[in-house]
Amino acid sequence: MSKPTFPAASVLGYPRIGPNRELKKALEAHWARKTDEATLHAAALQLQKANLSKLAALGLKPDDASLPGDFAYYDQVLDATLALSALPTRFADLADANGAIDTAASFILARGDESRAPLEMTKWFDTNYHYLVPEIGETTPIKANATVLVENFKAHAANGTTIRPTLVGPISYLLLAKAEDGAAAGFDPLTRIDEVVAAYAQILAELAAAGAPWVQLDEPGLVTDRGAELAVPGALAETVYTKLAAATERPALLVTFGYGTAGEPTRPGATQGLLARAGVEAVHADLVRGALPTAEFLGELAGSTLVAGIVDSRNIWRNNLSASLDILKSLRTEVEKANGALAVGTATSLQHVPHDVALEANLPAHLPEWLAFANQKVAEVITLAKGLSEGESAIAAELSAAESAIAHRAGFAGTTVAAVRERLANLTTADFSRSDAQTRKEAQEAALALPPLPTTTIGSFPQTTEVRTARAAHKAGTLDDAGYEGFLKAEITRVVELQEKLGLDVLVHGEAERNDMVQYFAENFDGFSETENGWVQSYGSRATRPSILWGDVSRPAAFTVPWISYAASLTNKPLKGMLTGPVTILAWSFIRDDQPLSISANQVALALRDEIADLQAAGIGIIQVDEPALRELLPLRAADQPKYLGWSVDSFRLATAGAVDATQIHTHLCYSEFGEIIEAIDALDADVTSIEAARSRMEVTADLTSYGYSRGIGPGVYDIHSPRVPSTEEVAELIDIALGSLDPKALWINPDCGLKTRGYAETEASLANLVSAAVAARATLGVAV
Numbered sequence: 117m118s119k120p121t122f123p124a125a126s127v128l129g130y131p132r133i134g135p136n137r138e139l140k141k142a143l144e145a146h147w148a149r150k151t152d153e154a155t156l157h158a159a160a161l162q163l164q165k166a167n168l169s170k171l172a173a174l175g176l177k178p179d180d181a182s183l184p185g186d187f188a189y190y191d192q193v194l195d196a197t198l199a200l201s202a203l204p205t206r207f208a209d210l211a212d213a214n215g216a217i218d219t220a221a222s223f224i225l226a227r228g229d230e231s232r233a234p235l236e237m238t239k240w241f242d243t244n245y246h247y248l249v250p251e252i253g254e255t256t257p258i259k260a261n262a263t264v265l266v267e268n269f270k271a272h273a274a275n276g277t278t279i280r281p282t283l284v285g286p287i288s289y290l291l292l293a294k295a296e297d298g299a300a301a302g303f304d305p306l307t308r309i310d311e312v313v314a315a316y317a318q319i320l321a322e323l324a325a326a327g328a329p330w331v332q333l334d335e336p337g338l339v340t341d342r343g344a345e346l347a348v349p350g351a352l353a354e355t356v357y358t359k360l361a362a363a364t365e366r367p368a369l370l371v372t373f374g375y376g377t378a379g380e381p382t383r384p385g386a387t388q389g390l391l392a393r394a395g396v397e398a399v400h401a402d403l404v405r406g407a408l409p410t411a412e413f414l415g416e417l418a419g420s421t422l423v424a425g426i427v428d429s430r431n432i433w434r435n436n437l438s439a440s441l442d443i444l445k446s447l448r449t450e451v452e453k454a455n456g457a458l459a460v461g462t463a464t465s466l467q468h469v470p471h472d473v474a475l476e477a478n479l480p481a482h483l484p485e486w487l488a489f490a491n492q493k494v495a496e497v498i499t500l501a502k503g504l505s506e507g508e509s510a511i512a513a514e515l516s517a518a519e520s521a522i523a524h525r526a527g528f529a530g531t532t533v534a535a536v537r538e539r540l541a542n543l544t545t546a547d548f549s550r551s552d553a554q555t556r557k558e559a560q561e562a563a564l565a566l567p568p569l570p571t572t573t574i575g576s577f578p579q580t581t582e583v584r585t586a587r588a589a590h591k592a593g594t595l596d597d598a599g600y601e602g603f604l605k606a607e608i609t610r611v612v613e614l615q616e617k618l619g620l621d622v623l624v625h626g627e628a629e630r631n632d633m634v635q636y637f638a639e640n641f642d643g644f645s646e647t648e649n650g651w652v653q654s655y656g657s658r659a660t661r662p663s664i665l666w667g668d669v670s671r672p673a674a675f676t677v678p679w680i681s682y683a684a685s686l687t688n689k690p691l692k693g694m695l696t697g698p699v700t701i702l703a704w705s706f707i708r709d710d711q712p713l714s715i716s717a718n719q720v721a722l723a724l725r726d727e728i729a730d731l732q733a734a735g736i737g738i739i740q741v742d743e744p745a746l747r748e749l750l751p752l753r754a755a756d757q758p759k760y761l762g763w764s765v766d767s768f769r770l771a772t773a774g775a776v777d778a779t780q781i782h783t784h785l786c787y788s789e790f791g792e793i794i795e796a797i798d799a800l801d802a803d804v805t806s807i808e809a810a811r812s813r814m815e816v817t818a819d820l821t822s823y824g825y826s827r828g829i830g831p832g833v834y835d836i837h838s839p840r841v842p843s844t845e846e847v848a849e850l851i852d853i854a855l856g857s858l859d860p861k862a863l864w865i866n867p868d869c870g871l872k873t874r875g876y877a878e879t880e881a882s883l884a885n886l887v888s889a890a891v892a893a894r895a896t897l898g899v900a901v
């Protein structure tokens with residue numbers, strides 16, 4: 117029997133947040149108890165219908181499973197947890213008599229309640245999307261619950277739309293899980309695979325019974341090193357999909373592999389061939405981040421469809437259609453030799469890009485035609501599929517429009533700026549190094565005269581409604597420059613006075629002028645632009661608006677100096693200037709696809725180096741360069757990591773190495789497990805590193821010390837993610853733990869991260885306790901320091 121052919125054009129998924137952040141608004145109104153659950157469900161259904169009709173209007177067929185059914189209220193991994201009824205023990209009481217979890221209960225898993233912490237949230241592969249980590253132990257229930265998926269399929273079918281239900285695949289689900297607290301040491305969630313596969317088989321059967329012709333299972337876990345071990349012949353991927361394919365009552369299966377090359381990197385296409393032979397009807401390959409499947413493996417397609425993920429879904433650039441078409445045509449030749457078919461798709465779900473360029477009225481004139489957001493990308497997929505089936509002449513207009521936009525972009529004045537290029541070309545190794553740490557330390561001690569265990573904060577102070585209102589009014593033009601400056605100065609004065617009152621040793625200006633630690637820099641650098649509606653879901657109801665890096669970067673004028681030096685003028689204590697580092701600026705922006713990221717990083721570094729020189733000239737003796745995203749961009753494969761760490765560390769050093777010995781350079785890291793990048797943290801060569809540590813109870817301090825890190829370190833002594841005020845005793849305890857592995861002369865006392873999401877009441881109380889714990893610890897150390 118021949119296999120059904122997958123639709124010629126499709127996308128792996130679509131943004132869920134809504135063009136006007138409808139999902140955010142519906143969720144937050146419901147959580148604030150302003151709407152009931154029926155209203156929330158109705159809003160979600162309406163948003164899905166609007167998205168699906170948009171996709172159909174763009175040209176995806178509504179009746180052949182071309183349309184992705186990937187809606188999630190909060191997160192696609194949470195939805196898989198719900199479909200498996202896989203409730204960790206601490207949430208067990210939320211299950212109904214069948215073990216199932218309803219919407220209200222699912223929000224408790226996502227957000228916690230008075231008595232329990234939510235599921236942990238962590239980065240989805242190397243993206244800025246965060247998923248809720250499944251917690252699987254030996255006895256966590258695993259029981260199919262297809263109701264939500266089936267009801268959703270039926271609701272759209274009743275509307276004449278055949279969606280393709282989409283679920284995280286069984287192997288990736290368990291790879292993304294962590295062992296539930298209380299599981300035996302070393303317990304591996306993957307040991308539960310047989311039960312998970314049985315549940316998936318049942319879900320597939322129920323979807324088939326409801327009439328779903330295709331279901332999509334996402335297996336991005338197989339693009340990692342661990343996944344590669346599972347994707348060799350005879351290993352888990354083959355067993356699992358042989359089992360799933362063997363079921364008689366099931367829809368046809370599309371298995372996708374976004375975010376890289378599935379399986380062994382040197383054998384691109386091998387995993388797809390393996391699954392096709394196991395009986396899977398359609399297999400996907402990411403042709404943007406992943407390698408092109410080779411003819412050898414395409415020959416093993418066994419009559420399946422290869423869905424070519426040729427349209428980039430992680431970035432916002434217009435596709436080079438003629439180059440893509442050439443690739444697709446050669447792939448098709450190989451695929452057809454194996455009796456397979458070729459379909460066109462995206463590299464991953466489009467959830468990582470904003471909805472529509474047409475919603476941007478205020479981009480600089482040159483930019484819109486270079487860009488493709490989700491809707492433009494859908495059109496590109498459809499165009500490529502049409503070109504493939506009907507020939508180039510059928511898409512002649514689209515090919516020439518893409519070609520002229522790409523030529524315009526390449527030749528545009530700001531794309532390549534001679535002065536920036538020249539500055540980069542003339543760099544020497546000396547530009548990346550400061551003098552030795554000991555010399556710097558002596559110069560800084562003389563200049564700063566700090567007490568032992570100096571106390572400080574990470575930079576931002578609470579962003580109150582007044583701050584946000586004033587910034588918005590200034591942007592809208594209803595508050596003039598003078599009025600805004602007066603407002604900010606008053607805010608800075610308040611923050612400095614508060615820090616004096618609390619007795620902190622190194623003060624900050626509070627960052628009230630910054631809407632966002634990256635966007636503020638993008639706004640002040642040439643080469644970046646900002647969108648108005650370019651929202652991308654970060655987690656749950658939260659969305660960010662990444663800036664677009666499109667040209668060579670430079671800094672026209674000093675921009676942080678006026679605020680920071682104003683703050684410094686108000687105090688006799690040292691005032692620490694705050695900047696965002698090159699890697700973080702790039703990680704949280706849409707980046708250029710026409711040059712290596714390392715080059716952009718050095719351009720941003722030079723712009724920051726100019727700002728640091730100006731801060732220093734204005735008398736600022738301590739400058740912090742934040743790199744919270746250093747770990748985030750770490751490549752998924754170990755083999756690719758050293759190169760990344762090399763250029764990312766270099767860019768930090770280039771930004772900071774212009775500082776004189778007496779200027780103390782700090783960095784700040786958060787959001788991650790640092791174990792894998794300790795060596796890189798040391799290589800940043802910052803004089804002081806503040807690092808998130810409270811939740812792991814100072815684990816990183818011991819790791820850094822045993823690595824040989826010997827400069828200043830400020831492990832966070834309290835978690836700023838909740839309004840809870842830590843007691844002096846708690847802070848003292850963490851200081852004690854840190855002192856257990858550290859030279860007391862190296863230890864700084866600070867919170868885990870910035871305070872901008874906190875309120876003033878808890879901030880004041882927490883910082884007061886931080887200071888008293890530090891003062892007490894200092895007394896205990898006595899003259900020993």
Ligand code: MET
Nearest residue numbers: 574575576742744870871
């Ligand atoms: C996510 S890291 C934040 C660092 C920044 N300086 C702040 O205090 O907000």
Ligand SMILES: [Zn+2]
Nearest residue numbers: 744786869870
């Ligand atoms: Zn932070």
